[in-house]
Amino acid sequence: MARVVCVHGMGQQVQGEDRLLSVWWPALSDGLRRAEAAEDLLSDSDVAVGFYGDLFRPAGQLLAAGDPPYTAGDVEAGFEQELLAAWWQAAAETDPAVVAPGADGTLVATPRSVQAALRALSGSKFFAGLALRAVVADLKQVRAYLTDQSTRDQARERVMAQIGPKTRVVVAHSLGSVVAYEALCALPGHGVRALVTIGSPLGIRNLVFDRLQPAPDPAGKQARGAWPGGDDLVWTNLAATGDVVALVKDLRSCFGERVRSGLLSNGVHAHDATSYLTDALCGKAIAEGLA
Incomplete structure (x- = not known):
C-alpha cells in the first residue's frame, strides 16, 4: 500500500488514477525539494491516488470538456x-x-x-x-457528494481502499478534502500521521461543515468537527489568497486549535492543486508525516 495517498478535487471526471498521479507526483516532489527534504524520502511508487471522479461522468458522454452542456x-x-x-x-x-x-x-x-x-x-x-458548463458541473459535484448518500459512500470507499497500514500521509485537494476527512473519520485506528488539506471548503458552515459525517458536535458556543485520527495526527490546512473555494482560510474555529493553518500565494492559479503542492509549507507537512 502507498505511503502517501492523494485525493483530487472537483472537475476531474475525465481523468484517472494514473493521469492524475503523473501530474501530482512532480509537483509533490518539487514541494519536498523546496522543504529541503531528503532526496530519497519518497518515490513515485510510494504514492497512490484515491480516484472518484468517474462517479460524476455521464455514461457515453462525448463532449470535449467532459461536461454536459449546462447553462x-x-x-x-x-x-x-x-x-x-x-x-x-x-x-x-x-x-x-x-x-x-x-x-x-x-x-x-x-x-x-x-x-x-x-x-x-x-x-x-x-x-x-x-467554461460556464464546467462551473455548473462543479457545483453539481459538490451538491451530489454532500446530499446523495450513495455517491458519498462510493467516493469515500474509493479513498478508504487506498489507505493501508503503511499509509502515513493523506494529501487532499478541494472537494477531495471533504472525502478524505470523512474517510479518515470512518477508519478508527488508522496509522496516518499527517493530513494535508489544500484549497479546502471544509470550513464553510451551513453548506459543507454542517453536513459532514460524522456530524459536528453541537456542544458549546460553536459546533466542532470530529478529529480525523489519533492524538499523533498532525493536520495542516493550506489556503491561498484568492482561492474562492477555500472560503474559510483558517479551520481552527471549526476543528480546534490543533489544526495548523497556512496562507499561500498561488498567483492567478489560486485553486490549482499543483500550485499548492509545490509550496515549501506543503512539502514540509508531507515530509514531517513521513519522517
Whole structure:
C-alpha cells in the first residue's frame, strides 16, 4: 500500500488514477525539494491516488470538456445557488474586477442573479478560461457528494481502499478534502500521521461543515468537527489568497486549535492543486508525516 495517498478535487471526471498521479507526483516532489527534504524520502511508487471522479461522468458522454452542456438555467435552487452566491461573494472580495453581489440590483436567490453570478465569475481571475458548463458541473459535484448518500459512500470507499497500514500521509485537494476527512473519520485506528488539506471548503458552515459525517458536535458556543485520527495526527490546512473555494482560510474555529493553518500565494492559479503542492509549507507537512 502507498505511503502517501492523494485525493483530487472537483472537475476531474475525465481523468484517472494514473493521469492524475503523473501530474501530482512532480509537483509533490518539487514541494519536498523546496522543504529541503531528503532526496530519497519518497518515490513515485510510494504514492497512490484515491480516484472518484468517474462517479460524476455521464455514461457515453462525448463532449470535449467532459461536461454536459449546462447553462445558467441548470443551477438548481437551494444548495447550488447558495454555493454559487458564496463563490461570487468571495471572488468579489479578492478580485477588483468582479462586481459584488447586489451591486447591480440583483438578489442571490433569483434566476437573474444566477446569470449575473456566472457572468461576474467568468470575468474573474479565479474562473478565467473555465467554461460556464464546467462551473455548473462543479457545483453539481459538490451538491451530489454532500446530499446523495450513495455517491458519498462510493467516493469515500474509493479513498478508504487506498489507505493501508503503511499509509502515513493523506494529501487532499478541494472537494477531495471533504472525502478524505470523512474517510479518515470512518477508519478508527488508522496509522496516518499527517493530513494535508489544500484549497479546502471544509470550513464553510451551513453548506459543507454542517453536513459532514460524522456530524459536528453541537456542544458549546460553536459546533466542532470530529478529529480525523489519533492524538499523533498532525493536520495542516493550506489556503491561498484568492482561492474562492477555500472560503474559510483558517479551520481552527471549526476543528480546534490543533489544526495548523497556512496562507499561500498561488498567483492567478489560486485553486490549482499543483500550485499548492509545490509550496515549501506543503512539502514540509508531507515530509514531517513521513519522517
